[in-house]
Amino acid sequence: MKAKKVIAAALTASMVLAGAVPAMAEDGGSKITIWAWDENFNIKAANEAKEIYQKAHPDVEVEVVTMAQDDIVAKLNTSLSSQSYDGLPDVVLIEDYKIQGYLTSYPDEFEEFTDVLKAEDFAEYKTGVNVVDGKLYGVPFDSGVAATFYRKDMIEEAGYTEEDMQNLTWDKYIEIGQAVKEKCGVDMCTLDPSDIGQIRMMMQSAGVWYTDADGNVSISNNQGLKDAITTYKKLVDAGITKQVADWDQFVGAFNKGEVASVVTGCWIASSVKAAEDQNGKWGVAAFPKMSENEASVNASSIGGAAWYVLKNVGNAETAKDFVATTFGQDVDLMNQLAEDIALVSTLNAAADVPNYSKGSDFFGGQEIFNDFTQWTSEVPSVNYGMHTYALEDIMTEAVQAIVGGADMDQTLEEYQAQAEAAVMQ
Amino acid sequence: MRDKKKVNIKPWLFIVPSLVLITLFVFYPMIQAFITSLQTGMGNNLKFSGAANYKRLLTDSTFRKALFNTVLYLIVQVPIMILLALAISSMLNDKRLKCKGFFRTAIFLPCVTSLVAYSIIFKSLFATDGFVNAMLMNLHIIDAPIAWITTTGFARALIIIAITWRWTGYNMIFYLAGLQGIDDSVYEAAAIDGATGFQKFRYMTLPLLKPIILFTTINSTIGTLQLFDEPMNITSGGPANATITISQYIYNLLFKYQPNFGYAAAVSYVIVVLIVILSFIQMKVGDDKE
Amino acid sequence: MSKKSKVLRTLEYVILSILSIVSIFPFFWMIIAATNKSVDVSKGTLLPGTYFMENLRTLLDSDLNYLGAFKNSLVIAVLTTAIAMVVSSAAGYAFQIYKSKGRDVVFNFILLSMMVPFAALMVPLFRLFTKFRNIPVLKFVALDTPGSVIIIAVATAFLIFFFRQNTKTFPKELVEAARIDGLGEFGIFTRIFMPTMKSTYAAAVVVTFMSSWNNYLWPLIALQSGGKRTLPLIISAMGSSYTPDYGMMMTAVVIATIPTALIFFLMQKQFVAGMTGSVKG
Numbered sequence: 001m002k003a004k005k006v007i008a009a010a011l012t013a014s015m016v017l018a019g020a021v022p023a024m025a026e027d028g029g030s031k032i033t034i035w036a037w038d039e040n041f042n043i044k045a046a047n048e049a050k051e052i053y054q055k056a057h058p059d060v061e062v063e064v065v066t067m068a069q070d071d072i073v074a075k076l077n078t079s080l081s082s083q084s085y086d087g088l089p090d091v092v093l094i095e096d097y098k099i100q101g102y103l104t105s106y107p108d109e110f111e112e113f114t115d116v117l118k119a120e121d122f123a124e125y126k127t128g129v130n131v132v133d134g135k136l137y138g139v140p141f142d143s144g145v146a147a148t149f150y151r152k153d154m155i156e157e158a159g160y161t162e163e164d165m166q167n168l169t170w171d172k173y174i175e176i177g178q179a180v181k182e183k184c185g186v187d188m189c190t191l192d193p194s195d196i197g198q199i200r201m202m203m204q205s206a207g208v209w210y211t212d213a214d215g216n217v218s219i220s221n222n223q224g225l226k227d228a229i230t231t232y233k234k235l236v237d238a239g240i241t242k243q244v245a246d247w248d249q250f251v252g253a254f255n256k257g258e259v260a261s262v263v264t265g266c267w268i269a270s271s272v273k274a275a276e277d278q279n280g281k282w283g284v285a286a287f288p289k290m291s292e293n294e295a296s297v298n299a300s301s302i303g304g305a306a307w308y309v310l311k312n313v314g315n316a317e318t319a320k321d322f323v324a325t326t327f328g329q330d331v332d333l334m335n336q337l338a339e340d341i342a343l344v345s346t347l348n349a350a351a352d353v354p355n356y357s358k359g360s361d362f363f364g365g366q367e368i369f370n371d372f373t374q375w376t377s378e379v380p381s382v383n384y385g386m387h388t389y390a391l392e393d394i395m396t397e398a399v400q401a402i403v404g405g406a407d408m409d410q411t412l413e414e415y416q417a418q419a420e421a422a423v424m425q
Numbered sequence: 426m427r428d429k430k431k432v433n434i435k436p437w438l439f440i441v442p443s444l445v446l447i448t449l450f451v452f453y454p455m456i457q458a459f460i461t462s463l464q465t466g467m468g469n470n471l472k473f474s475g476a477a478n479y480k481r482l483l484t485d486s487t488f489r490k491a492l493f494n495t496v497l498y499l500i501v502q503v504p505i506m507i508l509l510a511l512a513i514s515s516m517l518n519d520k521r522l523k524c525k526g527f528f529r530t531a532i533f534l535p536c537v538t539s540l541v542a543y544s545i546i547f548k549s550l551f552a553t554d555g556f557v558n559a560m561l562m563n564l565h566i567i568d569a570p571i572a573w574i575t576t577t578g579f580a581r582a583l584i585i586i587a588i589t590w591r592w593t594g595y596n597m598i599f600y601l602a603g604l605q606g607i608d609d610s611v612y613e614a615a616a617i618d619g620a621t622g623f624q625k626f627r628y629m630t631l632p633l634l635k636p637i638i639l640f641t642t643i644n645s646t647i648g649t650l651q652l653f654d655e656p657m658n659i660t661s662g663g664p665a666n667a668t669i670t671i672s673q674y675i676y677n678l679l680f681k682y683q684p685n686f687g688y689a690a691a692v693s694y695v696i697v698v699l700i701v702i703l704s705f706i707q708m709k710v711g712d713d714k715e
Numbered sequence: 716m717s718k719k720s721k722v723l724r725t726l727e728y729v730i731l732s733i734l735s736i737v738s739i740f741p742f743f744w745m746i747i748a749a750t751n752k753s754v755d756v757s758k759g760t761l762l763p764g765t766y767f768m769e770n771l772r773t774l775l776d777s778d779l780n781y782l783g784a785f786k787n788s789l790v791i792a793v794l795t796t797a798i799a800m801v802v803s804s805a806a807g808y809a810f811q812i813y814k815s816k817g818r819d820v821v822f823n824f825i826l827l828s829m830m831v832p833f834a835a836l837m838v839p840l841f842r843l844f845t846k847f848r849n850i851p852v853l854k855f856v857a858l859d860t861p862g863s864v865i866i867i868a869v870a871t872a873f874l875i876f877f878f879r880q881n882t883k884t885f886p887k888e889l890v891e892a893a894r895i896d897g898l899g900e901f902g903i904f905t906r907i908f909m910p911t912m913k914s915t916y917a918a919a920v921v922v923t924f925m926s927s928w929n930n931y932l933w934p935l936i937a938l939q940s941g942g943k944r945t946l947p948l949i950i951s952a953m954g955s956s957y958t959p960d961y962g963m964m965m966t967a968v969v970i971a972t973i974p975t976a977l978i979f980f981l982m983q984k985q986f987v988a989g990m991t992g993s994v995k996g
Binding site: 435436440442443444446447449450452455457458461508513528533535537539541550556598599601605607621638640643649654671689690693694700 | 717722725728731732734735736737738739740741742744745748759765802805806808809810812813815817818821826827828829830831832833834835836837838839840842843848865867870871872875876877880881883884900901914915917918921922925931950954961962963965968969970971975977979980982985986
């Protein structure tokens with residue numbers, strides 16, 4: 001009978017708890033809600049913006065909610081497709097790869113900023129995705145500018161210098177990697193066969209994407225993509241990569257000193273810095289370009305997001321004012337965020353803030369922010385279109401096939417057809 | 426029975442609450458989903474398009490892959506798990522076994538272990554330089570490390586290992602609960618007749634547990650056909666969609682890609698049809714003539 | 716007494732021990748990880764650390780309101796389990812005990828409801844719930860209330876099916892005997908069936924609590940305000956960081972595992988208790 005008592009007690013307790021949950025007060029017009037997904041990054045940014053905004057507007061209540069990015073996507077799609085706005089946020093952070101899909105599917109749901117902000121005030125490649133018919137639909141936030149983080153000590157041991165890392169090409173990178181493997185016995189970088197972010201970065205460095213400027217699937221006739229796959233295959237064939245299967249192993253590999261470099265978005269800097277025992281050993285160089293592709297430059301991007309205001313949720317006016325005055329133009333906030341969350345802003349005016357010219361001890365005194373900002377301004381602008389993830393899943397198969405020895409042209413021809421079918425609505 | 430009338434209405438009073446809830450929260454949305462499956466379009470701008478989504482299934486190679494994987498998992502994994510769970514529960518049901526409570530709890534733990542934790546640990550155990558490869562090499566079972574997560578066949582095997590690991594203990598508790606319904610005196614009589622352990626299992630436990638075995642088989646079939654967690658978290662459907670399941674594909678169509686509600690609903694109905702057919706067969710095979 | 720040879724018995728222990736170790740290992744790792752710093756977790760340490768209190772503090776100080784989510788999860792799981800035990804077991808019992816016309820048709824119809832992947836039902840279900848908001852009597856199951864999550868989980872084909880299958884092992888003579896004793900139909904269910912089927916209920920409680928506790932997709936859609944969220948949603952929010960704090964996350968999941976493990980502990984006695992005397996006699 002003990003079980004019965006336990007159950008009875010649990011029931012009573014839960015009834016009490018349920019009753020004790022206070023009903024949410026119905027608010028007037030002065031509350032806005034913000035959704036973002038990283039407690040250590042964009043959530044902190046939203047909270048700092050909130051603080052600044054509330055100094056000027058003490059009557060506005062701001063609620064910042066952390067939610068997984070996938071969950072945000074699921075909720076937005078469910079609610080917007082049902083045209084039900086209860087519980088949706090006024091401000092939401094959306095990834096650059098995803099926004100085109102929203103703007104196309106739900107054209108009347110997003111507030112435009114053209115009357116208060118100018119697209120030219122942000123890094124060119126960032127507004128490439130959220131300007132539609134000349135109207136700016138969001139405020140660009142973080143730069144996903146790509147960089148080559150590398151272990152100076154290992155490169156030197158292999159007989160190369162920091163000089164060699166400047167104006168880097170993938171061919172040179174592979175050459176250095178082979179020397180590192182030979183001399184230090186560690187791999188040059190990690191490779192996750194299920195994640196072809198490397199190819200995405202290479203493509204963008206040449207100004208192309210899986211889709212062309214009009215959003216049509218462009219695979220079989222895409223020289224930039226072909227060059228990227230060729231480069232990727234060279235990297236794999238060189239035998240200088242360590243295979244990983246997820247984020248945790250990816251981070252673990254460089255934290256443990258098992259790889260000599262990491263080529264990805266600048267946002268990885270804070271994970272690199274987490275390994276305090278490697279203090280001073282790291283350097284940062286620009287993204288390697290593809291020597292076989294004329295258009296390819298030493299700059300690319302991966303990830304990154306922008307703030308959007310949902311028009312029909314409730315307080316669009318306040319929300320718009322909030323985003324525009326903080327993330328849209330507040331240079332001091334960008335300065336502070338560089339310090340607090342290592343944000344590389346895509347607001348052009350942020351380039352001159354004092355914190356950007358501070359050297360980073362971990363990176364041997366290198367002014368990494370200035371470098372990141374410089375590279376951000378050089379990133380070629382591409383239209384990500386609506387189907388990046390769908391196409392990426394298909395292209396992962398194609399790339400695996402080609403790396404495994406299949407004929408490139410023939411394979412891409414096949415996958416062009418498959419990809420076209422997959423993006424049908 | 427004199428009060429036959431009363432007995433005839435009462436049963437439905439037991440059933441009506443469930444029936445109302447299930448109709449409202451499952452069948453109504455099911456019909457809606459079917460209607461959606463006949464539509465194409467973007468966002469909330471959908472148009473009727475007949476069987477277009479169903480036709481598209483026929484030429485969709487990702488769907489074919491997902492279907493193949495799902496059926497493969499089903500055929501290989503469900504029998505292994507059911508047999509394992511049965512064997513464990515009959516071992517644990519032995520009155521003379523010591524440390525029963527410990528074994529029972531330990532074997533049940535996988536299904537309460539957080540998915541986040543267990544996918545991280547599985548990936549690290551089965552990494553190319555991970556513990557499992559090291560052990561297999563020490564035992565000279567393999568010469569070179571296996572790339573579990575990134576080779577098609579091994580990645581599929583890994584998914585099967587992972588589901589079996591997670592759900593065997595869960596199925597075990599249904600059998601343990603069912604075994605309590607079997608009177609000890611039946612076993613004692615058999616022991617006197619000189620029945621061996623295996624004979625007792627084969628001729629007494631199995632027939633008496635039949636209803637529960639049928640239940641767990643159907644339930645595991647459904648669970649496997651709707652499998653989502655493991656491929657999503659352990660292999661992300663990779664390498665190159667080699668481990669993707671139908672449920673994961675539905676999720677991708679709804680949320681990862683540009684949402685396509687109509688096509689996702691059509692894919693869902695394929696699962697429904699599959700499950701209905703399989704459950705029907707299992708019921709026919711498993712149902713005893715009462 | 717036992718016919719089992721010593722060899723067989725030893726083999727049994729060896730097998731069970733190996734299975735137990737394999738089963739426990741990830742659980743053990745999870746606890747170890749909760750006591751370590753994030754960077755050490757990434758490096759793959761297997762030694763207990765001293766960072767647990769620090770991780771706990773980070774967790775409780777975070778804006779995510781972990782304790783609130785724990786409470787929300789508990790309310791939902793306890794109420795769901797309690798109501799489901801009555802509603803679903805009544806149906807499962809009735810399907811087996813009473814032979815009336817159309818019984819099997821209705822039962823198969825209910826079974827059909829298990830077969831649709833939930834992701835497919837989500838959007839239509841959400842649209843249905845948005846209509847409840849304006850109906851006063853349905854306020855308690857409106858979106859963004861615990862009720863909206865509970866109501867869809869109390870009558871499940873899974874449980875009804877489970878109870879029906881177990882009722883097959885329930886001796887019908889007991890029902891006949893009770894009727895002769897003058898007990899009403901509901902009395903038979905609550906006073907004879909329920910106590911007799913303790914181990915069935917125990918298993919059902921464990922799995923119902925567990926699935927409610929881990930339920931993800933529907934709470935994600937139904938619960939809207941930040942403060943109403945359940946544990947799985949909060950934990951998922953932690954994992955989506957570019958720089959996840961694995962130490963804190965593992966602390967969060969270890970604590971989140973306690974209630975289900977505890978329920979299993981409390982209920983597992985019922986698995987060995989066997990049927991009550993009334994059956995044997």
